[in-house]
Amino acid sequence: MKTRRSGFTLIEMMVVIGIIGILAAVLAGGYTYAVKSAQRAKATEAVSNARTALEMLYEKLEGWPDEIFKDPRHENFQVMGENVAKALGRNGLLNVNGIGGDDKVYELRGVDRCGIADPWAQEVLRNADSKLNGQSLLTRAVPSGGTVQDHLIYFAVDIDDDGFVTQAEGAPVNRVRAKVITWSAGADGGLGDCSTDKPKKQSYNGRMVSNQDNVYSWQRAQEVR
Numbered sequence: 001m002k003t004r005r006s007g008f009t010l011i012e013m014m015v016v017i018g019i020i021g022i023l024a025a026v027l028a029g030g031y032t033y034a035v036k037s038a039q040r041a042k043a044t045e046a047v048s049n050a051r052t053a054l055e056m057l058y059e060k061l062e063g064w065p066d067e068i069f070k071d072p073r074h075e076n077f078q079v080m081g082e083n084v085a086k087a088l089g090r091n092g093l094l095n096v097n098g099i100g101g102d103d104k105v106y107e108l109r110g111v112d113r114c115g116i117a118d119p120w121a122q123e124v125l126r127n128a129d130s131k132l133n134g135q136s137l138l139t140r141a142v143p144s145g146g147t148v149q150d151h152l153i154y155f156a157v158d159i160d161d162d163g164f165v166t167q168a169e170g171a172p173v174n175r176v177r178a179k180v181i182t183w184s185a186g187a188d189g190g191l192g193d194c195s196t197d198k199p200k201k202q203s204y205n206g207r208m209v210s211n212q213d214n215v216y217s218w219q220r221a222q223e224v225r
């Protein structure tokens, strides 16, 4: 006489648990991928808006204002910091809040709101106490890597009007056929080597960063090697 089985055997249970585990991993992976690509799309938009605003500034003033090259906090590299925000705000090209007020607080909030910081930093800035001064916001850590300062959008312009932005003019690659280029170091807040599409990690401020997550306003076809 056959005995009737009820319930599941241990092996059946283990198979089911295994399948649930695999499904969960696939779904979580898909979710992470979706979040990452949404962040990247936002960064591409922010970088492109920054480039357009700078191009419009050039058109409006028929040249580059000195102040965009002179940000006292970022002497040796070009980031879209407070002076750029001011220049764009004054010319109505970006909505910068609080200019003329307590500038250290409001300019950085303006930078946040008008998208001069990339999306990874904007998330930190949105949650930050607005009473902190600008300097301490700049050194605040961003979860995906680096500090807020590493996540401001970079720019370089065609200073000598020859139709190219070159390395000497601040481009991170040899030369690009453009009036203005802008870029973000990506989620990790460090540029890595921009001259190659090959995945490359390198040390930046004591941590490893990648060139794979960088976001550029130009296409590789615009580059002259």
Ligand SMILES: [Ca+2]
Pocket (backbone or CB within 6 Å): 157, 158, 159, 160, 161, 162, 163, 164, 165, 166, 169
């Ligand atoms: Ca040039």
Ligand SMILES: [Ca+2]
Pocket (backbone or CB within 6 Å): 185, 186, 187, 188, 189, 190, 191, 192, 209, 210, 211, 212, 213, 214
């Ligand atoms: Ca990077």
